[in-house]
Amino acid sequence: MSDKRRPWAQDLLWRAEALGFDLFIALFRLMGVDAASNFGGWIGRTFGPLSGAHKVAERNLKLAFPEKDEAWRAQTLVAQWDGLGRSFAEFPLMDRILPSTGRVEVVNKERLAEIAEKKIPVVFVSGHLSNWEVMPAAIVDSGVICEMTYRAANNPYVDKRIKESRFRYGVRLFAPKGGDGARELLEGMKEGRSVALMNDQKFNNGVAAPFFGHDARTAPGPTRLAIRFGTVLQPMSVQRIRGARFRAVVHDPIVVPSTGDRTADIEAGVRLINSFMEERIRERPAEWFWVHRRWPNEVYAALAAREAEVRQD
Numbered sequence: 001m002s003d004k005r006r007p008w009a010q011d012l013l014w015r016a017e018a019l020g021f022d023l024f025i026a027l028f029r030l031m032g033v034d035a036a037s038n039f040g041g042w043i044g045r046t047f048g049p050l051s052g053a054h055k056v057a058e059r060n061l062k063l064a065f066p067e068k069d070e071a072w073r074a075q076t077l078v079a080q081w082d083g084l085g086r087s088f089a090e091f092p093l094m095d096r097i098l099p100s101t102g103r104v105e106v107v108n109k110e111r112l113a114e115i116a117e118k119k120i121p122v123v124f125v126s127g128h129l130s131n132w133e134v135m136p137a138a139i140v141d142s143g144v145i146c147e148m149t150y151r152a153a154n155n156p157y158v159d160k161r162i163k164e165s166r167f168r169y170g171v172r173l174f175a176p177k178g179g180d181g182a183r184e185l186l187e188g189m190k191e192g193r194s195v196a197l198m199n200d201q202k203f204n205n206g207v208a209a210p211f212f213g214h215d216a217r218t219a220p221g222p223t224r225l226a227i228r229f230g231t232v233l234q235p236m237s238v239q240r241i242r243g244a245r246f247r248a249v250v251h252d253p254i255v256v257p258s259t260g261d262r263t264a265d266i267e268a269g270v271r272l273i274n275s276f277m278e279e280r281i282r283e284r285p286a287e288w289f290w291v292h293r294r295w296p297n298e299v300y301a302a303l304a305a306r307e308a309e310v311r312q313d
């Protein structure tokens with residue numbers, strides 16, 4: 001009997017969660033961009049340090065910037081929580097945070113215009129920098145036809161609402177992560193559409209490549225796509241100027257080596273992406289998504305062992 005009730009109970013829970021999501025969207029859209037962003041920043045600064053993710057972020061900063069002192073880490077963590085809170089509060093309002101609204105300055109927008117005009121597909125790559133939703137917003141606002149990848153929410157009702165939120169700022173093509181998503185990306189590029197992927201998160205089966213002096217497993221998918229379709233990796237980054245105003249930077253393309261050794265070329269491409277991401281994070285360390293375990297478990301274990309030795313001394 002419990003098995004028969006489970007789908008009904010699960011559906012009810014999903015619908016309740018979706019209602020909460022609707023209230024969240026409605027509240028922040030009613031507040032307006034600046035007020036919502038400021039409120040989100042306050043939420044992040046106030047409650048973020050109380051979460052378990054705060055310790056993860058602190059460890060990550062120690063791994064990436066071992067030369068920095070505790071005061072610098074504390075300041076960076078506060079700024080990181082402020083930005084993260086702002087980003088989540090800004091999500092329901094992304095249709096009001098576009099280059100065409102005056103809230104996003106696009107550096108090297110001529111490159112986006114060139115991609116849109118020539119209709120030659122590229123592989124956009126970036127990471128969770130500042131409000132990362134600004135990148136796809138800037139791409140579609142420029143007229144580039146692009147497939148965006150995303151991780152589908154477990155709750156199908158919430159997932160539908162997330163898609164609808166993105167529809168409001170022009171993102172209409174989705175390729176969910178996974179087997180089906182990979183096929184959609186391939187079909188899209190065959191038809192001349194570009195693709196955009198975040199390439200800064202831990203990927204257990206990925207390529208081990210240096211990242212802040214430690215090998216980090218990184219997804220090879222973007223590099224493989226670039227090699228397969230004979231195109232470039234087109235990096236972009238997002239910077240928060242102040243409040244809910246941003247700068248989207250279109251960087252010089254990354255040309256993946258073509259030596260005939262596919263494995264070596266993929267590894268080289270991943271290394272180039274990791275190097276690009278590290279450079280951007282070093283420029284503005286408070287704007288990266290520090291709250292995930294980017295490195296392998298053994299890297300964190302080694303850090304804990306070093307700290308234990310220091311305490312004993």
